[in-house]
Amino acid sequence: MPKESYFKRSKAHYTGRVFIILAAMKITKLTLYRVPPRWMFLKIETDEGITGWGEPVIEGRARTVEAAVNELSEYLVGQDPLRINDLWQVMYRGGFYRGGAILMSAIAGIDQALWDIKGKALGVPVYQLLGGLVRDRMKMYSWVGGDRPADVIDGINTLREIGINTFKMNGTEELGIIDTAAAVDAAVSRVAQIRDTFGNAIEFGIDFHGRVAAPMAKVLLRELEPYRPLFVEEPVLAEQAEYYPRLADSTAIPLAAGERMYSRFEFKHVFQRGGIAIVQPDLSHAGGITECVKIAAMAEAYDVALAPHCPLGPVALAACLQVDFVSHNAVLQEQSMGIHYNRGAELLDYVVNKEDFQIIDGYFAPLPKPGLGVVVDEERIVAASMNVTDWRNPLWRHPDGSVAEW
Numbered sequence: 001m002p003k004e005s006y007f008k009r010s011k012a013h014y015t016g017r018v019f020i021i022l023a024a025m026k027i028t029k030l031t032l033y034r035v036p037p038r039w040m041f042l043k044i045e046t047d048e049g050i051t052g053w054g055e056p057v058i059e060g061r062a063r064t065v066e067a068a069v070n071e072l073s074e075y076l077v078g079q080d081p082l083r084i085n086d087l088w089q090v091m092y093r094g095g096f097y098r099g100g101a102i103l104m105s106a107i108a109g110i111d112q113a114l115w116d117i118k119g120k121a122l123g124v125p126v127y128q129l130l131g132g133l134v135r136d137r138m139k140m141y142s143w144v145g146g147d148r149p150a151d152v153i154d155g156i157n158t159l160r161e162i163g164i165n166t167f168k169m170n171g172t173e174e175l176g177i178i179d180t181a182a183a184v185d186a187a188v189s190r191v192a193q194i195r196d197t198f199g200n201a202i203e204f205g206i207d208f209h210g211r212v213a214a215p216m217a218k219v220l221l222r223e224l225e226p227y228r229p230l231f232v233e234e235p236v237l238a239e240q241a242e243y244y245p246r247l248a249d250s251t252a253i254p255l256a257a258g259e260r261m262y263s264r265f266e267f268k269h270v271f272q273r274g275g276i277a278i279v280q281p282d283l284s285h286a287g288g289i290t291e292c293v294k295i296a297a298m299a300e301a302y303d304v305a306l307a308p309h310c311p312l313g314p315v316a317l318a319a320c321l322q323v324d325f326v327s328h329n330a331v332l333q334e335q336s337m338g339i340h341y342n343r344g345a346e347l348l349d350y351v352v353n354k355e356d357f358q359i360i361d362g363y364f365a366p367l368p369k370p371g372l373g374v375v376v377d378e379e380r381i382v383a384a385s386m387n388v389t390d391w392r393n394p395l396w397r398h399p400d401g402s403v404a405e406w
């Protein structure tokens with residue numbers, strides 16, 4: 001049992017005349033665990049016996065993020081974990097270079113663990129520290145169809161049996177900058193089949209997954225429009241963000257993006273240019289809770305919805321839900337249960353309080369426990385980290401042998 005928490009101890013010394021400032025809590029150790037299927041958990045320990053957990057990872061580059069977290073820990077050990085804002089600014093600004101997938105994912109996982117510590121020290125869920133609940137439950141969605149979107153109908157039928165009615169799938173397989181009518185027809189017929197089978201009883205987003213170049217995005221959006229997908233995600237790669245407003249002008253389908261943008265300073269250009277109806281920052285890639293609540297607030301000012309990206313593990317999902325429950329514009333939460341990447345471990349395999357992640361009629365309830373609200377099975381994490389292979393995303397090539405976007 002952790003020693004009496006920092007704040008309780010401090011309160012006990014409030015004499016009415018003087019508040020004896022006790023030595024602040026200190027970070028004592030950071031430990032990383034790479035585990036199947038492709039996740040990495042971070043444990044931050046303190047001298048008060050309170051431990052926080054985070055999930056810093058870039059899928060396929062876990063060891064690179066591990067190195068970044070270890071470099072940041074040189075500063076963090078000995079610091080007060082409750083000074084989250086200052087530590088975030090030091091991690092972001094203190095190394096001169098900033099931003100990008102690796103550094104922002106390292107900061108994200110550390111930030112998640114710091115919020116976990118703070119909530120545990122005060123005995124409240126993180127959402128209470130961010131102003132309390134803005135909703136009573138949070139709508140979620142599930143992946144169907146895998147990398148090469150096949151048998152989506154079976155996948156949808158199976159998940160509907162447990163009350164899920166909102167889905168996401170890949171829109172295409174490899175697609176050339178300019179591709180054929182047959183490739184377009186394959187993408188459209190799959191979506192037509194969903195609407196034919198389920199009508200409006202279900203909703204679905206289509207992830208172009210960065211596989212579609214601007215010329216083909218315009219063609220596909222036009223052909224998909226009659227089937228009214230809930231959104232089209234990453235209609236083009238984030239580095240082609242200048243196309244978002246132009247593509248948005250060509251379609252009524254809401255466009256979504258954000259998993260490959262890593263800070264407010266990237267999202268602000270998207271907000272200013274317009275075109276994106278739903279932003280999808282990833283709580284484990286975009287600087288963590290501290291940064292994503294700011295992105296959510298910016299989005300709300302532009303009447304843009306929030307749907308945090310989360311194909312990862314339970315700590316990342318818990319961090320997403322803490323932001324969802326304080327953000328008025330949060331509309332949908334991705335989660336990785338049954339996702340085609342989860343080979344070797346499933347979403348809740350490392351979680352003790354599985355019941356808190358129950359999906360009821362396609363919704364999550366607020367996580368009730370202090371901190372992020374996830375109680376990890378540390379023994380299982382440590383054991384799994386002993387025998388882990390490095391996950392890599394597939395390398396796709398076009399028929400002519402050139403590299404294709406996966």
Ligand SMILES: O=C(O)[C@H](O)[C@@H](O)[C@@H](O)[C@H](O)CO
Nearest residue numbers: 059207209259309310311393
């Ligand atoms: O929307 C999603 O979940 C993502 O596009 C997801 O498929 C990728 O981020 C994948 O995790 C990269 O390795």
Ligand SMILES: [Mg+2]
Nearest residue numbers: 207209233259
């Ligand atoms: Mg995506």
